[in-house]
Amino acid sequence: MAEWRELAHLLAEGRPADHPVALRDGAIHDFAAFTSSALAWRRCFAAQAGRRFALYCEDSADFAAALFGAWHAGKVVYLPGDTVAATLRQLAERVDGFAGDLPAHCQPLRPAAPARDDSAMDWQVLDVQSEALVVFTSGSTGLPSAIPKRLCQLFEEVATLSACFGARLEGANVLATVSHQHIYGLLFRVLLPLAAGQPFAAKRLAFSEDIATALARSGPSVLVASPAHLKRLPPAQDWAAGRLGLRALFCSGGPLPVEALPDCRALLGQAPIEVFGSSETGGIAWRRRDRDEDTHWQALPGVRLRIENQCLWVRSPHLSDDNWQATADQAEMDAAGLRLLGRADRIVKVEEKRVSLDALEHALLAGGLLLEAKALLLPGTRAALAVVAVPNEAGWALHDDSGKRALNEALRGALAGVLEHAILPRRWRYHWDLPTNSQGKSKLAALAALFDPRRPAARLLARRPDAARLRFEVAANSPYFAGHFPGAPVLPGVAQLQWVQLFAGELLDVPLGFQRMEAVKFPRLLPPGSTVTLELSLRQAQAGEEGVLAFKLSSAAGIHASGRMVFGALS
Structure with missing residues (x-):
């Protein structure tokens, strides 16, 4: 297909030097700059003896250049979804090295400054049969599974997406709320725009304010979004200017609740094109719910479907071979298309009884007190059902007026x-939103982490992109009180700093490159049972200027901790 040739030959055949590839801080990153950066990365990777490298970049233009530089150097790229310590430890057992925006202890590769050396650009056509990428998915167990991909699988999927949606990208800038470190973002945010010759935004849009501003300034645009963003569009935000230029709205990474559709239609002017698939299978089907009753999915071009014992089977060029592959999705088909009935792998056993977590969540949402709910099975000597939920206005009112126990009941x-x-369910956690990765998917490990006894059950009181305020009780059974001190328990200062780091990381766009602490004080002891308020304020790092996170932890007794965390200035 044409897109095979476009991507496999992208650097070998080239494009005009001034052809726009990406948009960064209002400026165009052209094809000459992209090629120069890819060459620097190719040289950097070629100088390394190993073949397998984990790549993580915040900037999509940097990522695209590094990705093609690695492929042209004959390397296999592993895509971590995040940079948390556990992820990096697991990757260290699989790869020969790290590259990109990763912590210093990983010793990540970074190329020398790009130089436009046209005589050295002896680009070859990429071998589309080579294994070139490894992505990861958590699955039902929460343990990451590595999924290798050949270039032909990726490029075939780009060709399929282009055949189905390519006309909508013509003349538009591609914006995204999702990360290119996952397969959905990689395809829709980087590879599809590259094949279509349309510029993509180098920076991810993390907040609704960013989305509205970017749409208003971008002109004709396409937005690649996750359910996590589309189901939280604030009606008070001014969407009018951005709505006019929005050519297409895509959504994938998980089911979009039907309750989110009215806001999408009213605020963004259209229902999203939802794409169903997985890291293992690639894209399978799509739909656009212009009406609530438009629930059926249509197979993507070249994808064949069948149902066996209510289980969906797939055969497509996006798979590693030409065989039929079973999915973990229950489904049925009729003349209107495909209907999804939930995940087969979300059936668990509790006290020797089978429980559908999907059915449990549906019943909870039908009660009228929740916006979202996720059920999980917590391991232990006696496995127990647990629920992480996001209350709606009525749910929070019951929680705040009558207590958590009343909402539980x-x-x-x-x-x-x-x-x-x-x-x-025996365990309940009420949160301001479901913890998700940059792709908008709830990770089992992140949900389970909310039940960690070292973590306070916090109530979010206020939040802006640069500030947040929370309230929580310092539980008497917190492990941090163990041995500190017998007969007179006091919460250690290091635990208070850990909570600052934890909540700031979840609520604010805290920069990388921690440098030091400043003006840290602990004027009052913090005993168990105290109800405290945590205030956070962030000043982002600018060119030549450090970023600063200021914090204050206080209660009715006064201030218990305050200070600043300083992060490195941008070069």
């Missing part, structure tokens, strides 16, 4: 006709 009552009393 109301939700348990909503499950009375679904589960036997003995296996009702």
Whole structure:
């Protein structure tokens, strides 16, 4: 297909030097700059003895150049979804090195400054049969599974997406809320725009304010989004200017609740094109719900579907071979298309009884007190059902006026006709949103981490892109009080700093490159049972100027901790 040739020959055949590839801080990153950066990366990778490298970049233009530089150097690129310590430890056992924007202890590769040396650009056509990429998916167990991809699989999928949606990209800038470190963002945010010759934004849009501003300034545009962003579009935001130029809206990475559709249609002017697939299978089907009853999915071009025992099977050029592959999705088909019925791997056993986590979540949402809910099985000597939920206005009112126990009981009552009393959820966490990765997917490990006894159950009181305020009780059974001190428990200062770092990382766009602490004070002891307020304020790093996170932890007794965390200036 043409897109095969476009991407496999992209650097070998080239494009005009001034052809726009990416948009960065209002400036165009042209094909000459992209080629020069890719050459620097190719030289950097070619100088390394190993073949397998983990690549992580914040900037999509840098990432695209590094990716093609690695492929042209004959390397296999592993894509970590994040840079947390556990992810990097697991990757260290699989790869020969690291590259990009990773912590210094990983000793990541970074190329020398790009030089436009046209005589050295002896680009060859990429071998599309080579294994060139490894992506990761958590699956139902939460343990990461490595999924290798040949270039022909990726390029075939780009060709399929172009055949289905390419006309919508013509003349438009591609904006995204999702990360290119995952397969959805890689395809829609980087590879598809490259094949189509349309510029993509180098920076990810993390907040609704960023989305509205970027759409208003971008002119004709395409937005690649996740359900996590589309189901939280604030009606008070001014969307009018951005709505006029929005050519297409894509959504993938998880199911988009039907409740999110009215805001999408009203605020963004259209329902999203939802794409269903997985890291293992690639894209499978798509739909656009212009009406709530438009629930059926249509197979993508070249993808064949069949149903066996309510299980969906797929055969497509995006797979590693030409065989039929079973998915973990339950489905049915009729003349209107495909209907998805939930995940087969979300059936768990509790007290020897089978429980559908999908059915449990549906019953909770039907109770009228929640916006979102995720059920999981917490391991232990006696496995127990647990729920992480985002209350709606009525749910928070019940929580704040009558206490967490009252909300627990109301939700348990909503499950009375679904589960036997003995296996009702025993653990509940109420959060401002479901923890998701940059792709908008809830990770099992992140959900389970909310039940860590070292973590306070916080109530978010206010939030802006540069500030946040929370309230929580310092639980008497916190492990941080162990041995500190017998008979007179006091929360250690290091635990308070850990909470500052934890909540700032979840609520604010905290920069990389921690440098030092400043003006840190602990004027009052913090005993168990205290109800405290944590205030966070962030000043982002600018060119030649350091970033600063200021914090204050206080209660009715006064201030317990305050200070600043300083991050490196941008070069």
